[in-house]
Amino acid sequence: MNLKFALSALALMFLFAACNEQLIEEGTADLQALSAGVEYEGVDINGEQRVCEEKMEMSCSEVFTEGDQFALDCERGGDVAIACGCHDYICVAKDDVFDSRPREEVGLDINGEIASCVPFDYSIDGEEVYCTAEFTEEDQFAVDCGEAGHTPVMCGCHKYICVE
Numbered sequence: 001m002n003l004k005f006a007l008s009a010l011a012l013m014f015l016f017a018a019c020n021e022q023l024i025e026e027g028t029a030d031l032q033a034l035s036a037g038v039e040y041e042g043v044d045i046n047g048e049q050r051v052c053e054e055k056m057e058m059s060c061s062e063v064f065t066e067g068d069q070f071a072l073d074c075e076r077g078g079d080v081a082i083a084c085g086c087h088d089y090i091c092v093a094k095d096d097v098f099d100s101r102p103r104e105e106v107g108l109d110i111n112g113e114i115a116s117c118v119p120f121d122y123s124i125d126g127e128e129v130y131c132t133a134e135f136t137e138e139d140q141f142a143v144d145c146g147e148a149g150h151t152p153v154m155c156g157c158h159k160y161i162c163v164e
Contacts (some may be wrong), residue, residue: 038053038054039051039052039053040052040054040082040090040092041090041092042079042082042090042091044088044090045066045067045089050084050090052084052088052090054082054084055084058083058086060086060087061086061087065087066087067087067088068087068089070089071083071089074091077091079091079092103118103119104116104117104118105117105118105153105161105163106161106163107151107153107162107164108161108162109160109161109162110137110141110160115155115161116161117155117156117159118155120155120156120159129157131157131158134158136158138159141160141162142160142162145160145162148162150162150163151164
């Protein structure tokens, strides 16, 4: 009887882990979708004003180029280097970036894994979003996070990360 219970519990744990991994992948896709389409205006390596959309994931060579040095100098000067492509950046004033970019938070999720999200907005594309009134395990996680002196960040309906 105990062996049967243990095997059932183990099977449920594997199922939960597989589902949770899928949710994390979906959450990452949602985060990338939120930041996709944000265009920034700044100065490129040639001193020209240029507009580009920030590229979140790229596979670039590991060679350090003039473009990479430009990005490094930009950030050392207190501004933000926006990647427009491989080794291709524009330099944008820090205030301009943070006014237009959703602020991403990083913390621990309910499973103790490092996770990140843009704090939840109750309106998406002008449409109000309503969450169910039920109190879930995730909601308790947020309460516990706050009681421990940390900051719970709402990432979606009943979905939180705990930020130190």
